[in-house]
């Protein structure tokens with residue numbers, strides 16, 4: 359059949375058929391093509407997917423390898439770190455130990471073993487730490503352990519007994535070691551041998567005590583000189599009062615009252631002499647001289663009332679006054695020493711006025727509140743004033759302008775005031791008179 363032969367009648371028919379066939383073919387082809395296309399797209403996508411997957415796989419592999427190497431690195435670093443830590447702990451000059459709540463030693467570094475005097479861990483590990491703590495420190499050590507197992511850090515200085523029985527001073531700092539869940543499984547303790555430091559401190563303390571004692575003994579040397587001077591006066595007074603009493607009794611003149619007065623004055627002077635001696639004995643024997651809480655006003659009044667002072671005031675026609683401030687805080691003092699201070703100042707004042715003829719003589723004792731929390735006592739006279747400075751500092755020992763003076767009164771007075779934490783100074787001096795003042799710190803409130 360010739361395709362171009364259109365004249366054939368069925369050829370007319372052939373056209374739609376052919377068209378239909380072509381369409382069918384085209385459709386079929388299209389479908390097939392579509393399928394093929396779809397398939398190839400799918401395939402391409404699949405290939406693409408597989409590519410992506412395998413790439414990811416490769417990446418994952420690389421990452422895993424990287425991670426593994428990182429982890430290896432980390433493990434190595436950790437191992438290094440642990441090793442270094444171990445080395446540090448092992449070579450640590452302090453004792454490093456792990457201890458359980460009941461005192462059992464879980465581990466200890468060589469420095470610790472050396473302190474306890476062994477080379478073998480087995481001698482120590484598994485044993486109780488309390489075996490090495492001096493008995494009087496065990497309660498404190500237990501307290502520290504308890505605190506650490508409560509989650510606190512703690513430190514303690516205690517005496518340790520080594521295996522040979524040698525005792526050492528140790529200082530421990532302890533911290534809790536926790537599990538992941540937060541519970542405490544051990545106490546980590548760093549303990550240092552502080553025996554040398556403690557010994558140095560003890561030496562220092564003893565040194566200070568002996569220096570202080572030496573100083574006191576030295577000033578006692580000075581005091582002994584002053585005491586001879588000071589005792590001389592109550593002894594003279596005792597002799598005079600007793601003789602007066604005897605005279606009155608013998609002569610039958612004078613009242614019983616006067617005799618009693620003389621004897622009482624004599625016995626109060628004897629009391630005072632005895633107290634002066636007792637105080638010196640305490641200082642020399644290193645016995646603590648007893649500080650007492652006292653009212654300064656009472657002390658000043660007591661000294662003022664001394665028979666010797668009163669007799670001298672009368673004999674030299676010296677007017678006197680005592681002005682006491684109210685509401686002063688109490689002072690913590692060795693009473694006999696502060697009495698001595700007031701007495702020395704009063705005596706100097708009286709002695710100074712002996713030379714001032716033909717003018718009003720007056721002795722004034724004043725108490726007042728001082729700077730800060732202190733009290734002050736002022737002793738004022740109307741004497742000729744202090745000698746010129748070039749004669750020497752009146753507070754220095756052996757500086758005197760008196761023919762029979764010892765020049766110890768003000769020196770000892772100043773050392774007593776210093777020893778009480780106070781101060782002494784000349785507030786005013788002129789040809790019209792002199793005022794000495796000393797201050798004492800107020801006693802601490804209880």
Ligand SMILES: Nc1ncnc2c1ncn2[C@@H]1O[C@H](COP(=O)(O)OP(=O)(O)O)[C@@H](O)[C@H]1O
Nearest residue numbers: 706707710743752758759763764765766767768
């Ligand atoms: N209130 C005073 N007025 C004038 N001079 C004084 C006064 N107090 C002390 N002095 C002087 O200070 C010196 C030293 O006094 P002190 O140490 O008590 O020794 P002493 O009384 O044995 O001389 C005295 O000799 C005197 O010259």
Ligand SMILES: [Mg+2]
Nearest residue numbers: 702706767768
């Ligand atoms: Mg004197």
